[in-house]
Amino acid sequence: MNNSKHTFKYQPNLASSLIVWSWTCLILMVGLIWWLEILKFQWPLLLIVALFIFVSGIQIVLRRVTVDRNLMIFSTVLNRSWLVIPRDQLEAITAVRGGIEVRIDGNDYRFLMAKKSRNQLINLAQNNE
Numbered sequence: 783m784n785n786s787k788h789t790f791k792y793q794p795n796l797a798s799s800l801i802v803w804s805w806t807c808l809i810l811m812v813g814l815i816w817w818l819e820i821l822k823f824q825w826p827l828l829l830i831v832a833l834f835i836f837v838s839g840i841q842i843v844l845r846r847v848t849v850d851r852n853l854m855i856f857s858t859v860l861n862r863s864w865l866v867i868p869r870d871q872l873e874a875i876t877a878v879r880g881g882i883e884v885r886i887d888g889n890d891y892r893f894l895m896a897k898k899s900r901n902q903l904i905n906l907a908q909n910n911e
Contacts, residue, residue: 788849790903791842792856792881793894806841809834847893849906854884856893865891875907 793799813830820827841859848855854872856865867886874885881894882903895903 788902788906790847790849790895790899792845792847792899794845795892796880796894799894802841806834806837809837847895847903849903854907856891869907872907875904877901877904 794802809830813827813834816830817823817827844857844859846857848857852869854867854869856867858864867884871886872884873887874883876883876885877900878892881892882900884891884893
């Protein structure tokens with residue numbers, strides 16, 4: 783494999799994604815309810831919508847998997863202790879419905895990914911084992 787880094791976007795498992803995105807949509811709902819109560823445009827409403835767009839963008843952009851030569855790094859939004867997996871400790875990486883399942887030291891981690899990204903990540907991980 784070449785020495786370049788490969789990056790893929792992911793979302794956490796289904797339960798965690800539902801919780802996080804529910805809190806994010808709550809920001810939009812507060813703005814919508816406030817707008818319906820006031821019934822006219824005010825600048826704080828624009829700030830709430832901008833906050834929603836910002837938080838949504840952060841959640842999409844910052845969750846990524848970086849595959850380096852011998853490391854797989856799962857970055858997160860708020861927690862800076864990212865999941866860093868040396869390839870020799872990777873027991874299994876399998877495709878599951880809607881994402882991947884990674885097994886490290888007997889612990890299973892599930893991540894939601896697009897099918898194309900999932901297949902590329904599995905190929906990269908298995909080609910170097």
